[in-house]
Amino acid sequence: APVIVWFRRDLRLADHPALTAAEATGRPVVPVFVHDEVTEALGAAPEWRLGQGLARFGQALEAAGTRLILRRGRALEVLRDLVAETGAVAVFWSRAYDPAAKARDIEVKAALKGLGIEARSFAGHLLFEPWEVETGQGGPYRVYSPYWRAVKDRPVAEALPPPGRLRPPAAWPASDRLEAWRMGGAMRRGAAVVARHAGVGEAAAADRLAAFLAHRIDGYKEQRDFPAIPATSGLSENLTWGEISPRVIWHAGQRAMAAGARGAEHFLKELVWREFAWHLMHHFPDLARANWRADWDAFPWRGDSPEAEAWRRGMTGEPFVDAAMRQMYVTGTMHNRARMIVASYLTKHLLTDWRVGLDWFEECLIDWDPAANAMGWQWVAGCGPDAAPYFRVFNPAGQAEKFDVSGAYRRAFIAEGQRNPPATALEFFAACPESWRLSPAQPYPRPLVDLAAGRERALAAYSAREK
Ligand code: FAD
Numbered sequence: 001a002p003v004i005v006w007f008r009r010d011l012r013l014a015d016h017p018a019l020t021a022a023e024a025t026g027r028p029v030v031p032v033f034v035h036d037e038v039t040e041a042l043g044a045a046p047e048w049r050l051g052q053g054l055a056r057f058g059q060a061l062e063a064a065g066t067r068l069i070l071r072r073g074r075a076l077e078v079l080r081d082l083v084a085e086t087g088a089v090a091v092f093w094s095r096a097y098d099p100a101a102k103a104r105d106i107e108v109k110a111a112l113k114g115l116g117i118e119a120r121s122f123a124g125h126l127l128f129e130p131w132e133v134e135t136g137q138g139g140p141y142r143v144y145s146p147y148w149r150a151v152k153d154r155p156v157a158e159a160l161p162p163p164g165r166l167r168p169p170a171a172w173p174a175s176d177r178l179e180a181w182r183m184g185g186a187m188r189r190g191a192a193v194v195a196r197h198a199g200v201g202e203a204a205a206a207d208r209l210a211a212f213l214a215h216r217i218d219g220y221k222e223q224r225d226f227p228a229i230p231a232t233s234g235l236s237e238n239l240t241w242g243e244i245s246p247r248v249i250w251h252a253g254q255r256a257m258a259a260g261a262r263g264a265e266h267f268l269k270e271l272v273w274r275e276f277a278w279h280l281m282h283h284f285p286d287l288a289r290a291n292w293r294a295d296w297d298a299f300p301w302r303g304d305s306p307e308a309e310a311w312r313r314g315m316t317g318e319p320f321v322d323a324a325m326r327q328m329y330v331t332g333t334m335h336n337r338a339r340m341i342v343a344s345y346l347t348k349h350l351l352t353d354w355r356v357g358l359d360w361f362e363e364c365l366i367d368w369d370p371a372a373n374a375m376g377w378q379w380v381a382g383c384g385p386d387a388a389p390y391f392r393v394f395n396p397a398g399q400a401e402k403f404d405v406s407g408a409y410r411r412a413f414i415a416e417g418q419r420n421p422p423a424t425a426l427e428f429f430a431a432c433p434e435s436w437r438l439s440p441a442q443p444y445p446r447p448l449v450d451l452a453a454g455r456e457r458a459l460a461a462y463s464a465r466e467k
Helices: 015-026 044-063 075-086 099-114 146-152 191-196 202-214 236-240 246-258 264-283 306-312 319-331 336-349 352-363 371-383 396-403 408-413 423-431 453-467
Strands: 002-009 029-035 069-072 088-094 118-122
Touching: 002 015, 002 075, 015 029, 044 099, 044 191, 044 202, 044 352, 069 075, 075 099, 088 099, 088 146, 099 118, 099 236, 099 453, 146 264, 191 319, 191 423, 202 236, 202 246, 202 371, 246 264, 264 306, 306 336, 306 352, 319 352, 319 396, 319 423, 336 352, 336 371, 336 396, 336 453, 352 371, 352 396, 396 408, 408 423
Parallel strands: 002 029, 002 088, 029 069, 088 118
Antiparallel strands: none
């Protein structure tokens, strides 16, 4: 009788504790992915990216002599059916930590156990389980620096090798065709444009890590804030779908640090920001929906508006902001510094509720991560744990002078006014929906708000709230 391995955000063979444990039972292994109530709720770009990841992972499993069985429906019902069809005695999976996935998994575990099936969840998505890191007084951390100090010297087990040949079951259960799911059918922008910038699958992730270690890690600390320089790893896209494990990255970073790579410790710190985001989301499941500080509930955020729509379309008239929003539309990712700047502009200069921005990121990012996105937005907006103070209003023009000195980033994504715009700048117009009626021949828009006036308005709203 086989063991079912239920894949979710862990589309890899290497360093996969649940898969290794399934192999170790000596039983046949049935790899399964369920397009369920959690994945049905994904934004357009994350869903599209998941489809790409599943296609690649299916190929990798076939090359390893096995298959990926695809099913659609409520996870609990689908798994119950599969257990009945295959006679499986166990279902193994890697843990997830966002509230929707946790609720699903708790229900699945209880139901399978009720049927006498072994239901086991494993670590794998994180370096440290969120409940294993506690402050001196007990309870979760709310501030990053002490969290980092608490984990930085903890032992992390070595990564596991990929399994050997997985035993196939006597008969394979039926599988849906991936194309029939039309993952990313909701992408209003050209998926072909975004596809040119994606790096899908376990092999692509390993290549990214190797390239980062070979060429970028030394200069990482000095260069990571300059969006025109390819100074960061680009691994978020792969990490979010588990195409590489954080443990593999952690040990590679540690070895680089031991060998004297200057940027290595800073890189490890960033990787631990990801851990911290999941720590927060596990302990504060409302992180993506509610102001973490309840005293922000009375803040006069504006809801959606024509200005917010101009922000989404990269048409605010503020070049650094627009370049960044267009970068996200064309490539499915955005540089970290730019994420902070566009988030600050939306929540402060446009006084808009951070959830409006969070939702658009969730729609557009191929590296969308429920925890990092929520933490990032609350951090910039000023209402989150360990947040930047609200009165720290990024000035996008000043930021451009500092971090895009030559204008290379703005030129890469804003075609208007350029005689020979680069491909990326033109791709934006190819990608955006016709209903937006945008063309590179139009004049670049005038600024939506005067930067100084917008800043004053934000600070006035903030001090009114303080009273
Ligand atoms: P590198 O600089 O190479 O860093 C290595 C890894 O560390 C990243 O892949 C990522 O997993 C992690 N990391 C780095 N910075 C952060 C951070 N600030 N918070 C959490 N983890 C971090 N990251 C996402 O993965 N998905 C999101 O949806 C997301 N939304 C964000 C929204 C806002 C408003 C902000 C300010 C930040 C957001 N981030 C998000 C964090 C960060 O911008 C990206 O992780 C980073 O740009 C990814 O590029 P990289 O892989 O080249 O990072």
